[in-house]
Amino acid sequence: MNRRNFIQMAGIAAGFSATSFSVLARAGEILPKKGRRVVVVGGGYGGTIVSKYIRMSDPSIEVVMIERNKTFVSCPFSNLVIGGSRDLKDNMITYDKLAEKHGIQVVYDEVTGIDVAAKQVKVGAGTISYDRLVLSPGIDFRFDELEGYDPVETPKYMPHAWKAGEQTLRLRKQLVDMADGGTVVLSVPVTPFRCPPGPYERISQIAWHLKNHKPKSKIIVLDANPDIVSKGPLFKKAWEKHYKGMIEFHASNKVTKVDHKAMSVDTGVEEVKGAVINVVPPQKAGAVAYMAGVVGEDKKWCPVNQTTFESSIVPNVHVIGDACSAGAMPKSGYSANSQAKVCALNVVQLMNGKDPIPPSHVNVCYSYVTDKEAISVSAVYKVAEGKTIAVPNSGGVSPDLSELEGVYAHSWIKNILHEMSS
Ligand SMILES: Cc1cc2nc3c(=O)[nH]c(=O)nc-3n(C[C@H](O)[C@H](O)[C@H](O)COP(=O)(O)OP(=O)(O)OC[C@H]3O[C@@H](n4cnc5c(N)ncnc54)[C@H](O)[C@@H]3O)c2cc1C
Known part of the structure; x- marks a missing residue:
């Protein structure tokens, strides 16, 4: 059958049968599945890490990460660019090594639709099928x-x-x-x-x-x-x-x-x-969360199981990072990183028929108050009775403003951007 016959047949099927969607969808499938597959939407603080840790935990699972931009620009440390003590180029990472070293299939495209019944993500070039979907799209604005x-x-x-x-x-x-x-x-x-x-x-x-x-x-x-x-x-x-x-x-x-x-x-x-x-x-979850129907009753953020980050609304779809509601955890890059690791581990557990593992999270947020002096806030989080709470006495704020906090902050950004891109 040549390509034209196939498309014609798919069109006929679309008019007459309940299988029409899958026939059409297969015609547009740009990366046919070779085995079990997780599709990740977003290549930011959450998406890069969940992609990498799934591959590191179980290399038999295919990971496709879809991101609209070839270069990611970090919000953390972007305030220093506004203040004039940092170059925005130092906030940028690319995905080449992530793909090379971990076998992540990176697709540079815009996600324009999600069919959770057919388990397919729609991008400009066609559709991509998944067994489980992880969304880390960040925010959009109200x-x-x-x-x-x-x-x-x-x-x-x-x-x-x-x-x-x-x-x-x-x-x-x-x-x-x-x-x-x-x-x-x-x-x-x-x-x-x-x-x-x-x-x-x-x-x-x-x-x-x-x-x-x-x-x-x-x-x-x-x-x-x-x-x-x-x-x-x-x-x-x-x-x-x-x-x-x-x-x-x-x-x-x-x-x-x-x-x-x-x-x-x-x-x-x-x-x-x-x-x-x-x-x-004012802000809300990134648009793809609305496409997948995983936004909660507040119409802003995505409720999730706090252990697996699976949506409380749509099965097989996980939401991490700014877009999800994660109890006491703030919407930060470090939170997204920690949630991504927990989510990766439990996606692998679930795909291998095993029980999810209860998480322990960490978050530290540094803020510069001059070009050198900084302050910080930190906490450890756990899940208790289905809710993410701060472990009592686990964190707090830095004792004062200091240049030493600034040194710690520089080390944090260097390490976290390195982890996201290698
Ligand atoms: C000024 C500022 C300072 C900050 N400082 C800190 C800090 O010091 N420490 C800290 O921990 N956090 C900080 N943050 C917060 C941090 O930036 C976010 O919490 C973090 O980026 C959330 O990660 P995420 O994966 O949810 O989203 P993001 O990192 O924003 O990643 C989302 C990705 O999804 C992609 N995407 C979205 N929709 C689509 C689509 N339809 N198709 C294809 N791709 C798509 C986007 O292009 C983007 O790359 C700061 C934020 C700001 C604004």
């Missing part, structure tokens, strides 16, 4: 909650830079171009969002840049939360020590409206104008 926000136009004037890349560089350039004496406005959304200490690290980095280059300038922070949501006392201490009088912090001030032409934001109580405005929009 732009609809910000009146006047145009997802295409607004970031050109007010980059959010909450996915590292081109917007990180744009925000940096705006700060460099701003006249001394200008006002920078930064808004923080209601939790939960990606990287709880991230906005406050960014405020510190912007303040560091202003202090050194535009000392007559100031930062107005409009925080939708009642207080700084992570490492509050340490950030306040750092701002007092290094940036006294430069940061105006307004708690419980939620931005509800933006106007990029007027360069203003509105909290419903007052309108604030800025020369540079960084609105961090």
Whole structure:
């Protein structure tokens, strides 16, 4: 049968029989399965690690990792790029070694659909079948909650830079171009969002840049939360020590409206104008989670079994990283890394007919308050009665701001990016 006959037959079958979907789907299958297969969507903090650890735990399982970009740009340490003490190139990794060393089949494409009944993922080039699917798509934004926000136009004037890349560089350039004496406005959304200490690290980095280059300038922070949501006392201490009088912090001030032409934001109580405005929009799970139907009743995040990370809604689909709800664990790169290892282990257990193994997780989040001084928060997590909780007395915050924490932070980013790309 030649290709044209086959497509014609598939078309006829589509009209008449219940098997039509599978006939059509096979016509578009771009990587025919050779054995048991896990498909991973996303090549970020969670996706790279789950792919690698499945292959290391059981090399008889095929792993296909689908990622839209050939280069991954890390959000951790991107605030230093905005502050001016790091090059964005140092935040980039590629996937060549991951593929070479671990036999992961990396597909560079956009996932545009997921058929959980047929166990197929749709990409631009066709379909890819799976036995189990792991989603680590990160976040998308709830732009609809910000009146006047145009997802295409607004970031050109007010980059959010909450996915590292081109917007990180744009925000940096705006700060460099701003006249001394200008006002920078930064808004923080209601939790939960990606990287709880991230906005406050960014405020510190912007303040560091202003202090050194535009000392007559100031930062107005409009925080939708009642207080700084992570490492509050340490950030306040750092701002007092290094940036006294430069940061105006307004708690419980939620931005509800933006106007990029007027360069203003509105909290419903007052309108604030800025020369540079960084609105961090409210967030939700990445779009592929919605395609797979694994988003929970809150319509934002994905409920999962806390031991296996299998969706509580759709069997054979696992969700890790920012997109999932993981109890007390924050939405961080380190959490995604830890969840990926647990998920990999238990996917292998399940595919080999064995019982899942109860997890122990770890998370440490470093934040730079100058170019060298940093602070940190850490915890160990376990599952108790189906919920992920912090192990009592297992963590806490660093005793103070210090350059030594900065040294630890550099070691952390070096190691975690190396682990993701080798
Ligand atoms: C400013 C900032 C600072 C941060 N600092 C830290 C820190 O110091 N420490 C820390 O631990 N965490 C930090 N984080 C948080 C960290 O970036 C996230 O928690 C982490 O990236 C989550 O990993 P993930 O795998 O869920 O998503 P990501 O790492 O974002 O990976 C998702 C991947 O999926 C791909 N993808 C999504 N949809 C599709 C699709 N349809 N088709 C193909 N590919 C797709 C994306 O291209 C992306 O590569 C920071 C975040 C920000 C914004």
